[in-house]
Amino acid sequence: MSRKVLIAGILVFIFAAIGFAVNYDIQKVIIVPVPESELQVSIWLDKDPGAVYKKGEEVKVYFKVNKDAYVAIYDIMPDGSIQLIFPNRYDASNYLKAGKVYSLPTEKASKVYRLIVSGDPGKEIFQIVASTSPLTFIEDMVKRFSKEIFPKSRFKAEKFVEELVRPFISETEYAVNSTFFYVDRSPDIGTLKVSTYPSNASIYIDGSYFGKTPLEIRVEEGLHVVSVYKPGYKMNTVKVNVYSGRTTNVSLKLIPDRKTYSLSLSTVPADARVYLDGTYVGNSPITLSVSKGLHSLKIEKEGYQTYIETIQISGNTSKRIVLNELARKYSLTIKSSPSGASLYIDGAYVGQTPITLNLESGRHKILLRAEGYEDYTDTIYLYSNKTVNVSLVAKNAYLTVKSDPRDASVYIDGVYVGQTPLSLTLLSGKHSVKIIREGYLTVEKEIVLSAGEKSVLNVTLQPEGARVYVETNPTGARIFVDGYDLGYSNKWLTLEPGYHEILLVKEGYHFVYLIKYFERRVYTLSFDLYPIE
Incomplete structure (x- = not known):
């Protein structure tokens, strides 16, 4: 797509092929799809693969994924150039929804x-x-959308695929596919006949699916990569030269894929009959050795619905299967503490506890709801008469506040609630607590209460006044304030506002003496003591 023109306000992007011969190793460039991968992607044109488009003819591209995925489409040109056609500047969103058919250009x-x-x-x-x-x-x-509508890779096809694409897909869930067309005229054609033993294998030619073996198909002359695959067998890939006007026969023997994985099956209830690929293999619980690929699983038990599933085995697998009983009912009794809780079964209100109901066997979701208590939810499996006892958890929490001295005012989250000592019922969660008493420093704390928790907050109130921290080097100096022995440094002191005499004495060191005025705030007094020589 090397040129663009403007016609009636529409940008027309031109596919410009430059010959039938390709300038790259097609086996290194073409990535063959993995038929049994969980993620699958499809791409097709408004004509069959290998169709001819005349000059000036519009090409419509369609694509789809079977699960939500990111998608890129790039054009592999005969000269080995790589050009990104999706996403592009005008169709930049490449995250696709499962099952939806997309087109280029998109509708928008x-x-x-x-x-x-x-x-x-x-x-x-x-x-x-x-x-x-x-x-x-x-x-x-x-990154180059602002400069190029359909940017080209800086690498040629082989390097682009080998160094960028393959390392990426080796570490993630992926799917790949391809299609092709010819510009203006068909190339010289030869006939390719492919057969396999066993037959009915899928055939991919240059990455595109063509059908099942045995197959005779007309393809362009030249080198092609032919891949055949059959579930339970290894993929076989060969290079084949096809000559114009001649028939090339390819016969391939498929090699069984002997790799097996463990499949562990358990059922509720147990002792159900297990069938794998139509063959009875035993009763559950059971562990089987199973080959890679798709397998049909059937489980039967008298009185229960037959369970059928197609499973993909790509590694060791464990499955727990709950069988649905055939139209049987059992009694379910629900009790709660406290009683009177509203009961919901499978989303529908059915009454208040205690209550007894007759329900169909199988899985049911229960919800108990009572004011002041946390919702209780559970999933129960009903295969006999059952009684369920539930202790509901209170949403409220309980807090007792004490102070020394008592009769201090208490504020919770800024609201006055009484004087100490007092007991409170609060919602669980974070709360701010403020304790105030005249003549004492205010205490503020953040607390977190759990639902149903009973907590006690004990606070020793400190008198108001100057808060003085006395520290000495070395420590252990005796502290006298106004002639009173208040202990040894380093320590906090609480002093009345005003002037105070402070004397620091330590044996073997010069004393420190000062008179200082103290206000109602925090002080730090630091002193270096000097030895007596």
Whole structure:
């Protein structure tokens, strides 16, 4: 897509092929799809694969994923260039929803651009990659949307695929597919006949699906990569030269994939009959050795609905299966402490506890709701008469506040609630507590109460006045204030506002004496004591 023109306000992007011969190793460039992967991606045109588009003809591209995924489509040109066609400047969102068919241009961009064929006769290959993870291998091209509508990779095809695409898909869930078309005329054609033992294997030619073996198909002359795959067998890939006007026969023997994984099955109730791929293999619980790939699973037990599933085995697998009973009912009794809680079964209100109900066997969701208590939810499996006892958890929490001295005012979250000592009922969670008493320092604390918790907050109030921290080097000096022995440094003192005499004495050191006026605030007094020589 090397050229663009403007027609009636619509940007027309031109596919310009430059010959049928390709300038790259097709086996290194084409990534063959993994048929049994959980993520699958499809790409197709408004004509069959290998169709001819005339110059000036519009090409419509369609694609789809089977689960939500990120998608990129790039054009592999005959000269080995790589050009990103999706996402692009006008269709930048590449996260697709499962099952939806997308087109290029998308509906929102259909009035902005179209894809038109031009240039010399040649072959164009579109390869699509999908992943459940963001596609990091296109980041460099995406950054250039402001300069290029369809950016080209800085690498040629082989390096782009080998160094960017393959390392990415080796570490994530991915899917890949491709399609191709010819510009202006068909190439010289030969016949390729592919057979396999055993037959009915899927055939991919240059990454595109063509059908089941045995198959005879007309393809362009030249080198092709042929891959065949059958569940339970290893994929077989070969290079084949096809010559114009001649028939090339390819016969491939498929090798069984001997790798097996463990499949552990348990059922509720147990002792159910287990069938794998139509063959009875034993009763549950059971552990089986199973080959990689898709398998049909059937579980039967008298009085229960038959369980059927198609499972994908790609590693050791464990499954717990709950069987649904056939139209049987059992009594369910629900009791709660306290009683009178509203009961909901499977989302519907059925009454208040204690209560006894007749319910169909199987799984049920219960919800108990009572004012002042936490909601109680549970999933129960009812296969016999059952009684459920529930102790509801109170939403409220309980707090007792004490102070020394008592009769201090208490504020919770800024609201006055009484004087100490007092007991409070509060909602669980974080609360601020403030304790005030005249002549004493105010105490403020943050507390967190759990539902149903009983907590006690004990506070010793400190008298108001100057808060003085006396520290000496060395420590252990005796502190006298106004002639009173108040202990040894380092320590906090509480003094009445005003002038005070402070004397510091330590044996073997010069004493320190000072008179200082103290206000109602915090002080730090630091002194270095000097030895007596």
